[in-house]
Amino acid sequence: MVRDHGRKKKNDSITGVIAMLVVSLAIVFLFSLYLAAWRSHAIFASVLIVIILCVFVFAYALVRGLRLLNDKRRTETQAVGVTARLGRILDDSWNEIYVFHGDSYLFLQVNRGALANIGYSMEDMERLTAYDIKPDFSRESFIETVRPLRNGAESFLIFESRHQRKDGTIYPVEVRLQYLPDEDPPIFVAVINDITKQKESAQKIIELSESLERRVEERTAQLQKEAAHRLQVQERLRESESKTRQIVNSAMDGFVTINEIGTILSFNVAAEKLFGYSANEAIGKSVAILMPPEPAAKCKSYLEHHLETGHGNANVASREVIAKRKDGRTFLAELSVSDFQHNDTVTFVGIIRDITARKEDEYKLKGALQDLRNTQAELVQAEKMASLGGLVAGIAHEINTPLGIGVTAASHLDEQARETVRKFAVGELKKSDFQAFIDMAVHSTAIINANLRRASSLIRSFKQVAVDQSSEEKRTIRLLDYIDEILLSLQPQIKRTALEITLEGARDIEIETYPGVLSQIVTNLVMNSLLHAYDEGDEGHIEISATMDEKNVEISYSDDGKGMSEEVRTQVFEPFFTTRRNSGGSGLGMHILYNQIIRTLGGHVTCESAPAQGTRVVITIPRRLECEPQDAGEPQ
Numbered sequence: 001m002v003r004d005h006g007r008k009k010k011n012d013s014i015t016g017v018i019a020m021l022v023v024s025l026a027i028v029f030l031f032s033l034y035l036a037a038w039r040s041h042a043i044f045a046s047v048l049i050v051i052i053l054c055v056f057v058f059a060y061a062l063v064r065g066l067r068l069l070n071d072k073r074r075t076e077t078q079a080v081g082v083t084a085r086l087g088r089i090l091d092d093s094w095n096e097i098y099v100f101h102g103d104s105y106l107f108l109q110v111n112r113g114a115l116a117n118i119g120y121s122m123e124d125m126e127r128l129t130a131y132d133i134k135p136d137f138s139r140e141s142f143i144e145t146v147r148p149l150r151n152g153a154e155s156f157l158i159f160e161s162r163h164q165r166k167d168g169t170i171y172p173v174e175v176r177l178q179y180l181p182d183e184d185p186p187i188f189v190a191v192i193n194d195i196t197k198q199k200e201s202a203q204k205i206i207e208l209s210e211s212l213e214r215r216v217e218e219r220t221a222q223l224q225k226e227a228a229h230r231l232q233v234q235e236r237l238r239e240s241e242s243k244t245r246q247i248v249n250s251a252m253d254g255f256v257t258i259n260e261i262g263t264i265l266s267f268n269v270a271a272e273k274l275f276g277y278s279a280n281e282a283i284g285k286s287v288a289i290l291m292p293p294e295p296a297a298k299c300k301s302y303l304e305h306h307l308e309t310g311h312g313n314a315n316v317a318s319r320e321v322i323a324k325r326k327d328g329r330t331f332l333a334e335l336s337v338s339d340f341q342h343n344d345t346v347t348f349v350g351i352i353r354d355i356t357a358r359k360e361d362e363y364k365l366k367g368a369l370q371d372l373r374n375t376q377a378e379l380v381q382a383e384k385m386a387s388l389g390g391l392v393a394g395i396a397h398e399i400n401t402p403l404g405i406g407v408t409a410a411s412h413l414d415e416q417a418r419e420t421v422r423k424f425a426v427g428e429l430k431k432s433d434f435q436a437f438i439d440m441a442v443h444s445t446a447i448i449n450a451n452l453r454r455a456s457s458l459i460r461s462f463k464q465v466a467v468d469q470s471s472e473e474k475r476t477i478r479l480l481d482y483i484d485e486i487l488l489s490l491q492p493q494i495k496r497t498a499l500e501i502t503l504e505g506a507r508d509i510e511i512e513t514y515p516g517v518l519s520q521i522v523t524n525l526v527m528n529s530l531l532h533a534y535d536e537g538d539e540g541h542i543e544i545s546a547t548m549d550e551k552n553v554e555i556s557y558s559d560d561g562k563g564m565s566e567e568v569r570t571q572v573f574e575p576f577f578t579t580r581r582n583s584g585g586s587g588l589g590m591h592i593l594y595n596q597i598i599r600t601l602g603g604h605v606t607c608e609s610a611p612a613q614g615t616r617v618v619i620t621i622p623r624r625l626e627c628e629p630q631d632a633g634e635p636q
């Protein structure tokens with residue numbers, strides 16, 4: 001700005017000289033015109049004009065010289081005044097102000113603030129140049145920096161730099177530099193701002209912004225991670241949804257979902273097959289299309305109730321319902337319904353299975369089971385009859401012997417008696433003959449008597465056992481006596497073996513029971529021992545013992561035969577289980593025994609056996625029959 005002012009002053013003086021010349025020429029021109037009018041005084045006029053011109057030129061030169069002198073004086077006064085004026089202004093300024101020489105760069109004036117900050121006295125400063133206090137500058141670089149000011153390319157410069165204090169510390173500054181070439185001497189005025197605080201603030205701002213940036217970056221990374229995770233979750237959700245849809249579609253059961261007012265929302269492939277509707281046809285329609293009118297009305301009222309009250313848990317165990325196909329045909333279905341809540345709306349999921357075939361199978365199975373039960377009952381009956389038949393055969397054989405002997409003895413007696421009568425009639429009967437006849441008659445009678453008694457005994461026991469086996473009437477028996485009778489009836493079979501059977505226990509044990517059942521049980525046990533426990537001709541010992549307490553009687557039956565493998569033992573009570581099917585075993589003996597002990601006698605039975613360890617069957621039955629025969633359940 002100072003530089004501009006100088007130029008203006010120069011321009012003003014040139015303009016003044018030109019104006020004066022123009023005025024002079026104008027006067028000369030006017031005067032020449034006057035002289036042209038007055039030709040007679042031309043020489044005088046010309047001389048006068050020259051004189052006037054000279055006076056003008058002289059006067060101008062004088063004025064100009066005086067003005068220049070005055071200007072110079074004023075400039076000198078101003079030069080002294082600049083520093084003085086500046087000194088006052090500078091000292092009062094908040095800024096640090098340095099004035100230094102335009103050529104030597106030596107400091108001319110430094111204000112109070114600057115001296116206080118930089119730590120030098122004014123005397124020190126006068127010995128220093130502007131670049132001495134700037135550690136970042138050499139003389140050359142400084143000259144280079146201020147060149148635009150010096151050559152007038154810039155009117156001022158603003159740049160950041162650093163100042164070094166007397167104590168060596170360095171602080172950042174903002175320099176606002178001006179060049180005043182018109183000053184004498186030309187000077188630079190530098191207005192300095194200590195920007196330590198700004199720098200610190202800027203640093204803090206940078207740090208803050210860096211930390212902010214970092215946090216933004218971290219947060220962005222975190223958000224990106226979250227977004228990626230969310231994407232992954234969504235992807236997984238989509239996958240699981242599609243899997244669920246696939247599973248639902250590949251399920252054998254029909255899946256139908258409905259909303260709270262019964263509109264079908266989804267309909268899987270199995271449902272399409274079951275009901276004959278395509279998913280497109282069914283979705284959006286009322287669920288009532290899948291049921292006959294009555295269940296449809298029930299379903300509707302359920303949904304209305306649910307809508308009104310929000311109550312009614314649909315998660316119920318599966319139940320059998322009648323469903324309706326598109327073609328109107330109905331079928332028996334198993335339905336289980338569950339509900340789930342999502343965003344305040346309830347969706348019901350129905351899983352439907354056509355159970356027509358299953359029901360038919362169940363029906364057939366029931367029929368087959370009934371047939372089996374009937375067959376089993378028939379077999380049990382047949383077994384009874386067979387054992388009765390066996391008994392009859394055995395008894396017949398047994399009775400045959402004494403009766404045969406009796407008949408033989410009686411025939412012999414009859415024959416001898418006829419002979420004796422004939423001899424007596426013809427007078428040939430001798431005393432010795434008669435004596436022999438009497439002896440023979442006594443002997444034969446004894447034989448007949450003994451054998452008839454034996455037969456009678458056999459018939460009595462046969463009758464008793466046979467009646468018991470077929471009638472199933474309960475009565476009180478003396479247990480051991482009754483078992484004796486059973487064993488007697490089994491004598492034909494036992495006799496053929498080398499086995500010894502012993503019966504032990506108190507003879508006064510009495511029980512109220514079905515004797516026929518007891519007979520069948522003992523017969524089965526003995527026959528099993530004879531058939532399965534021993535080979536032909538084996539010696540062995542079968543022991544039957546009975547004990548009692550207040551309530552029960554325990555019958556222990558054991559043989560010392562071959563015993564059973566674990567596999568056989570665990571199945572011994574199963575119906576139709578036999579290891580002798582080829583030899584006519586039906587596998588019902590032990591099953592009937594089990595059933596009768598449990599069901600008919602209200603007792604229980606266990607079987608212990610191991611290979612070569614014999615078999616022991618322990619039967620516990622109440623001494624009094626308390627209830628009617630019942631179902632035995634499954635054998636254990």
Ligand SMILES: Nc1ncnc2c1ncn2[C@@H]1O[C@H](COP(=O)(O)OP(=O)(O)OP(=O)(O)O)[C@@H](O)[C@H]1O
Pocket residue numbers: 524528529531532533559561562563564568572577578579580581584585586587588589590591615
């Ligand atoms: N005392 C025993 N010793 C060894 N094995 C035995 C004995 N009692 C039964 N068993 C085994 O148990 C099986 C089943 O006996 P169960 O009486 O039920 O049928 P079964 O005797 O084979 O035929 P049946 O119906 O003619 O009696 C027999 O086949 C046999 O293997």
Ligand SMILES: [Mg+2]
Pocket residue numbers: 524527528588589590
């Ligand atoms: Mg048997």
